Amino acid sequence: MTIHHVAQRARVSASTVSRAFTTPEMVRRDTRERVLRVADEVGYRPNRAARGLITGKTANIGLIVPDLGNPLFPAVLKGAQARAQQADHAVFLADTDENADLEVNLIKAMAKQVDGIVLCSSRMSDKQRRAVESLTPLTFVYRKVADVPIVLVDNADGMRQAVEHLAALGHRRAAYLAGPQASWSNRERRRGLRSASRATGVDVIELGPFAPRFEAGLQAADLVLATDVTAVLAYNDLIALGVLNRLADRGVAVPEQMSVIGFDGIDFAAMCTPPLTTVLIPKEAAGRAAVELLLDWLDQKSLGHTAGAQRTLGTQLIVRSSTAAPPRVSAGSNGRAARGARQLKGD
Amino acid sequence: MTIHHVAQRARVSASTVSRAFTTPEMVRRDTRERVLRVADEVGYRPNRAARGLITGKTANIGLIVPDLGNPLFPAVLKGAQARAQQADHAVFLADTDENADLEVNLIKAMAKQVDGIVLCSSRMSDKQRRAVESLTPLTFVYRKVADVPIVLVDNADGMRQAVEHLAALGHRRAAYLAGPQASWSNRERRRGLRSASRATGVDVIELGPFAPRFEAGLQAADLVLATDVTAVLAYNDLIALGVLNRLADRGVAVPEQMSVIGFDGIDFAAMCTPPLTTVLIPKEAAGRAAVELLLDWLDQKSLGHTAGAQRTLGTQLIVRSSTAAPPRVSAGSNGRAARGARQLKGD
DNA sequence: ATGAAAGCGCTAACAG
DNA sequence: CTGTTAGCGCTTTCAT
Numbered sequence: 001m002t003i004h005h006v007a008q009r010a011r012v013s014a015s016t017v018s019r020a021f022t023t024p025e026m027v028r029r030d031t032r033e034r035v036l037r038v039a040d041e042v043g044y045r046p047n048r049a050a051r052g053l054i055t056g057k058t059a060n061i062g063l064i065v066p067d068l069g070n071p072l073f074p075a076v077l078k079g080a081q082a083r084a085q086q087a088d089h090a091v092f093l094a095d096t097d098e099n100a101d102l103e104v105n106l107i108k109a110m111a112k113q114v115d116g117i118v119l120c121s122s123r124m125s126d127k128q129r130r131a132v133e134s135l136t137p138l139t140f141v142y143r144k145v146a147d148v149p150i151v152l153v154d155n156a157d158g159m160r161q162a163v164e165h166l167a168a169l170g171h172r173r174a175a176y177l178a179g180p181q182a183s184w185s186n187r188e189r190r191r192g193l194r195s196a197s198r199a200t201g202v203d204v205i206e207l208g209p210f211a212p213r214f215e216a217g218l219q220a221a222d223l224v225l226a227t228d229v230t231a232v233l234a235y236n237d238l239i240a241l242g243v244l245n246r247l248a249d250r251g252v253a254v255p256e257q258m259s260v261i262g263f264d265g266i267d268f269a270a271m272c273t274p275p276l277t278t279v280l281i282p283k284e285a286a287g288r289a290a291v292e293l294l295l296d297w298l299d300q301k302s303l304g305h306t307a308g309a310q311r312t313l314g315t316q317l318i319v320r321s322s323t324a325a326p327p328r329v330s331a332g333s334n335g336r337a338a339r340g341a342r343q344l345k346g347d
Numbered sequence: 348m349t350i351h352h353v354a355q356r357a358r359v360s361a362s363t364v365s366r367a368f369t370t371p372e373m374v375r376r377d378t379r380e381r382v383l384r385v386a387d388e389v390g391y392r393p394n395r396a397a398r399g400l401i402t403g404k405t406a407n408i409g410l411i412v413p414d415l416g417n418p419l420f421p422a423v424l425k426g427a428q429a430r431a432q433q434a435d436h437a438v439f440l441a442d443t444d445e446n447a448d449l450e451v452n453l454i455k456a457m458a459k460q461v462d463g464i465v466l467c468s469s470r471m472s473d474k475q476r477r478a479v480e481s482l483t484p485l486t487f488v489y490r491k492v493a494d495v496p497i498v499l500v501d502n503a504d505g506m507r508q509a510v511e512h513l514a515a516l517g518h519r520r521a522a523y524l525a526g527p528q529a530s531w532s533n534r535e536r537r538r539g540l541r542s543a544s545r546a547t548g549v550d551v552i553e554l555g556p557f558a559p560r561f562e563a564g565l566q567a568a569d570l571v572l573a574t575d576v577t578a579v580l581a582y583n584d585l586i587a588l589g590v591l592n593r594l595a596d597r598g599v600a601v602p603e604q605m606s607v608i609g610f611d612g613i614d615f616a617a618m619c620t621p622p623l624t625t626v627l628i629p630k631e632a633a634g635r636a637a638v639e640l641l642l643d644w645l646d647q648k649s650l651g652h653t654a655g656a657q658r659t660l661g662t663q664l665i666v667r668s669s670t671a672a673p674p675r676v677s678a679g680s681n682g683r684a685a686r687g688a689r690q691l692k693g694d
Numbered sequence: 695a696t697g698a699a700a701g702c703g704c705t706a707a708c709a710g
Numbered sequence: 711c712t713g714t715t716a717g718c719g720c721t722t723t724c725a726t
Contacts (some may be wrong), residue, residue, distance in 0.1 A: 018705055030726045047459050049396040050703035053718045074421035081442050093440040095428050112394050214618055241618045248620045268615045271561055271588045273595040360697045367722055376697055397719035400702045
């Protein structure tokens with residue numbers, strides 16, 4: 001069904017049909033109603049690709065994530081998709097498999113078909129980013145970049161909450177299981193940790209770095225048990241879940257003998273036994289915000305503005321039964337060495 | 348960068364540039380190389396929307412899922428996206444929020460921008476489906492529909508494996524926690540259960556139906572404990588995880604006092620404590636297959652074929668520590684009533 | 695092997 | 711308010 005079919009049946013020109021859809025107020029009421037009725041009858045809908053050809057806007061946005069297998073991203077995606085749908089935009093999705101070169105190629109391939117792209121936890125180097133940023137408006141989530149719209153999360157504050165929680169319970173020594181060194185999130189979490197450690201007097205040793213995966217947590221648990229800490233702060237929930245698992249295997253009771261805290265707040269953190277205490281980071285909200293920022297930017301840009309809006313979303317500690325007061329031990333009773341662990345404070 | 352820029356710089360007509368990309372063999376070698384080199388230099392890429400306008404093919408496919416929050420779908424999505432990318436197709440994603448009407452609208456909105464749509468666990472009625480099937484080629488995953496390409500899973504066989512496993516361990520009575528009544532998967536799972544129950548002599552009582560969610564499992568666990576079964580078969584992993592959780596809360600040891608089996612094989616089934624025995628259903632493979640079927644269909648269609656290919660993927664029981672031999676009880680020792688439970692056999 | 699011309703479905707001036 | 715004309719970027723006859 002093309003616009004001409006409708007035009008003919010409604011005895012008007014194609015322009016009038018077009019106007020009835022795009023600028024209804026420019027069409028007399030009865031004409032408009034007749035056109036719209038006919039369009040509805042024959043099931044006509046404007047072809048957006050054709051429209052985009054002349055208007056320069058596609059009403060599509062792109063969304064690129066490193067790995068749909070990581071539960072974090074479908075959640076962000078869900079929020080982004082919902083927000084886009086609300087603005088009557090469709091979303092193109094692509095998965096880079098953690099590959100920065102592929103990410104670049106996907107951006108190039110998508111650029112012409114979308115009005116802008118939301119990049120989640122982009123793996124691109126600065127150089128790569130500069131090579132593509134002229135192709136289409138780019139918005140970043142979970143990644144700090146200058147002069148473009150970004151959606152960040154208050155990682156440091158989340159860590160503060162986690163450490164204060166441990167301090168309140170009476171813990172004096174904890175381990176941090178670090179994430180990927182290149183990760184902005186990891187740097188921020190360590191930063192928050194350092195300052196909270198100083199403020200509360202809780203000693204934090206750092207282990208790792210670990211891949212942000214379940215298996216890494218299994219490995220990390222053994223390292224933790226070789227130290228004298230009473231609590232574990234993991235880079236993310238996946239790692240924390242691995243720790244929980246390995247601890248159970250080795251007969252270490254959680255939280256009686258060891259408290260565990262994750263970071264992320266994936267749904268399953270509430271479903272495991274015991275349910276995991278975790279720092280919740282906004283996911284759907286981040287997706288929504290990213291799309292919003294992008295859309296706003298596009299609007300403003302047509303007004304000549306050049307924007308680099310930054311939105312930082314809060315984090316929140318969710319206390320569950322994987323944390324408790326540390327076991328009371330007689331002074332100096334715990335002699336296990338902390339091999340391989342370094343003091344975070346002097347870092 | 349339009350095709351004309353390239354044409355000018357390469358001192359050829361736009362037609363030649365076009366041919367260099369779409370039918371390279373029709374242009375002399377040196378001309379082609381020059382054109383392609385220039386195109387690369389100026390970063391030209393054909394505008395696919397414009398191309399689609401004339402060819403009638405968009406090189407896009409749509410993917411519609413009921414809920415990205417259900418871990419099943421991102422996995423299917425991952426497979427579908429990867430396969431589409433491999434065929435140089437982009438994918439449009441939409442989430443219906445379990446709403447059939449929205450699903451219909453999304454199909455209508457997408458139809459013109461894609462060559463076909465993959466529908467995961469479609470919630471549409473037959474009537475709704477017929478209303479949209481003429482708009483664009485439709486392929487279904489996890490849903491039986493006649494005369495169109497579909498990707499199914501051998502649910503019944505998965506249940507057979509699960510029941511045989513329980514029988515081998517010595518279980519004589521088990522409960523099935525049913526899923527949504529309208530669900531094709533649920534019907535198939537019950538069917539497999541009935542026949543396996545008959546074949547093995549394991550009595551299966553049915554409880555529910557339950558929503559396919561964690562919370563429903565919490566509720567279901569209490570119902571289960573009011574019966575005299577020694578094992579639980581859940582409609583899906585989410586429900587099974589809820590059962591595990593509630594059982595732990597009530598101090599019932601798994602698997603010593605109760606064996607639990609899920610269905611789906613989400614990654615987290617391996618991460619909980621104890622790790623969940625589950626029937627693994629193909630997810631990424633299903634996504635891949637669906638896109639493949641769709642692409643094949645489109646190819647054949649241009650050849651005049653009319654296809655309704657059906658691909659059924661196998662399922663596989665993954666045995667983990669949430670199942671074990673049932674506790675030995677003295678005869679008739681268990682007097683708890685099975686209120687609200689009905690025998691599946693006579694159903 | 696290459697170019698000129700027509701047109702995919704739509705919207706944006708420009709008349710009226 | 712509405713119709714006519716031109717053209718978005720591309721591919722495809724039809725010539726040559």
